[in-house]
Amino acid sequence: xxxxxxxxxxxxxxxxxxxxxxxxxxxxxxxxxxxxxxxxxxxxxxxxxxxxxxxxxxxxxxxxxxxxxxxxxxxxxxxxxxxxxxxxxxxxxxxxxxxxxxxxxxxxxxxxxxxxxxxxxxxxxxxxxxxxxxxxxxxxxxxxxxxxxxxxxxxxxxxxxxxxxxxxxxxxxxxxxxxxxxxxxxxxxxxxxxxxxxxxxxxxxxxxxxxxxxxxxxxxxxxxxxxxxxxxxxxxxxxxxxxxxxxxxxxxxxxxxxxxxxxxxxxxxxxxxxxxxxxxxxxxxxxxxxxxxxxxxxxxxxxxxxxxxxxxxxxxxxxxxxxxxxxxxxxxxxxxxxxxxxxxxxxxxxxxxxxxxxxxxxxxxxxxxxxxxxxxxxxxxxxxxxxxxxxxxxxxxxxxxxxxxxxx
Numbered sequence: 001x002x003x004x005x006x007x008x009x010x011x012x013x014x015x016x017x018x019x020x021x022x023x024x025x026x027x028x029x030x031x032x033x034x035x036x037x038x039x040x041x042x043x044x045x046x047x048x049x050x051x052x053x054x055x056x057x058x059x060x061x062x063x064x065x066x067x068x069x070x071x072x073x074x075x076x077x078x079x080x081x082x083x084x085x086x087x088x089x090x091x092x093x094x095x096x097x098x099x100x101x102x103x104x105x106x107x108x109x110x111x112x113x114x115x116x117x118x119x120x121x122x123x124x125x126x127x128x129x130x131x132x133x134x135x136x137x138x139x140x141x142x143x144x145x146x147x148x149x150x151x152x153x154x155x156x157x158x159x160x161x162x163x164x165x166x167x168x169x170x171x172x173x174x175x176x177x178x179x180x181x182x183x184x185x186x187x188x189x190x191x192x193x194x195x196x197x198x199x200x201x202x203x204x205x206x207x208x209x210x211x212x213x214x215x216x217x218x219x220x221x222x223x224x225x226x227x228x229x230x231x232x233x234x235x236x237x238x239x240x241x242x243x244x245x246x247x248x249x250x251x252x253x254x255x256x257x258x259x260x261x262x263x264x265x266x267x268x269x270x271x272x273x274x275x276x277x278x279x280x281x282x283x284x285x286x287x288x289x290x291x292x293x294x295x296x297x298x299x300x301x302x303x304x305x306x307x308x309x310x311x312x313x314x315x316x317x318x319x320x321x322x323x324x325x326x327x328x329x330x331x332x333x334x335x336x337x338x339x340x341x342x343x344x345x346x347x348x349x350x351x352x353x354x355x356x357x358x359x360x361x362x363x364x365x366x367x368x369x370x371x372x373x374x375x376x377x378x379x380x381x382x383x384x385x386x387x388x389x390x391x392x393x394x395x396x397x398x399x400x401x402x403x404x405x406x407x408x
Contacts, residue, residue, distance in 0.1 A: 052406040057085040059399035060376070064088045066391055068361075069380025070098040070259040074292035075403045076300060077372045082293070083403075091260035092271070092380075099257035103244060103289050104377045106362050107355030110288045111213050115157055115338020116302065117220055117231045119312040126223050129154040129315065129337075136219045140190065144197050151202045153219065156212035157337040158320060160203050163211045164196035173265045173272045180277035183250050189214045206323050206335065210286070229287070240301055245290040252276040254289060259379040261359030271380070274358045286357065295364055296373040303351055304370030317341070317351070329393040342397075346405035354396075356381070363396040367404055374403035 052075060060071045070088040086098040121127040133141050133156070134148035141148030146163065155161040167189075170176040193211040200207070217228035224231055229247035237245050246255070253276055262271040290298075301307055308316065319334035319341050326333060332343040341349045342365065352365035359380050366373035376399055383389050 052403070053083045053085070055402050055406065056083050056399070059395070059402060060085040060087040063376070063378060063392070063395045063399065066388070066395060067382070068378045069262060071376065071378055072098050072100055072102055072292055073374065073376040073399060074100070074296055075372070075374045075406070076296035079371070092262070098259050101257065101291055101293060102377070103255045103258040103291055104362065104379065105357050105360050106288050106290045106295065107286045107357035107360060109295065109353050109355040109362050109364065110286045112302070112338045112353045113232045113236055113288060114213055114216055114220070114228055115316065116307050117228065117235055118153065118157065118216055119308055119316055119337065120235055121220070121223055123309050123312045127153065127219070133215060136222055137215065141194065141215070143194055146194050146198050153216070154337070155202050156216050158335055159206055159209045159212060160320070161209055161212045162198040162200040162202045162205070163193050163209055164199050165210050166192040166196060167210065170265065173269065176265070176272065176274060180274070181252055183278055186214045186218050206320060208323070208326065232288070236298070236307065240297060242290070242294040242298060245288060245294045247287060248289055250278050252278050262380040263359050264382050277358065286355065292375040292377060295375040299352060299364060299366035300370040300373045302370070303366045303368060329389065344405055345401050350400065350404050361392070363400060365400040365404055372404050374400055376400070
């Protein structure tokens, strides 16, 4: 596969379009199933557990009603069995049900994995949050007012670098078909950003930034001698036994089982199956494939103190306000280091990270002690208007809040 030239507006960035919550939408009259409730009844679940299952299913169906083609959700808790809910279809051709254990591209949820690796290196004394980008990647971030001497590792983790993101999208269905297997290197992504002046002086404001995590992936490789995804594998995936979490690299296919995802190019255009593409797997801001079970396990382990020493976990949870555009969709959200804090209706806060890419949206959350975690994956999502964005964000927020407050 050939790399796309840096000045060609092709690859990457569906997650970047609104990275944390939204990617794209598909309408249609779709079927829904209440599989988990009957499973819970067969296993003699307690009434509270049955109610949690019913609520999870109701909220999954509510997301389907907004126009997505498929929804899968999973609630994991230390005080009971898992609850799962699926709604919609795995693909528009066969109309088979969405698999409850389906694989999907987690997009920007990858950032939390990268942040954990960075903070593990901090705990080992091999890296410091106040290290400048220049000290770790000499001469890379310079020009057009960009200055790697003024940007710290902490700034990159917390979206306070001021670097300008430049992520072109596919221009049409034909453009997608021709270039869906193109790859983009980390150096190319950084160079695109540096062709612009910074959006603000480092450390003075907040703006969600993918290029910063590409740089973090490069720093991890410079410090360890290994690509960021290998460090994720060795430090997180293998120790936790996340058997269904992987880095696809330049492989465009997904492991089975999985739902298909769709994108509409232009108003009124047909839905195009965009499931198979290289995606952003070559960079550190996105790229992993996972399942709801593995993501629940990961976030429960992280918040439960199994991946970081207490000092580094506390640093990860030291937050700043998010920008106004994110606040509108994520009320009360604050940004830590690769983690977002959100208020719970039952009191306290939950922690997680969201992502979207080519029709996929992933949302998740875990309680502060890691005792409960929930992940929801949407496939075949398209956004036709700002109102669509708001409705999907609200429905996701409701699903997560209800799941995490279920035992309150």
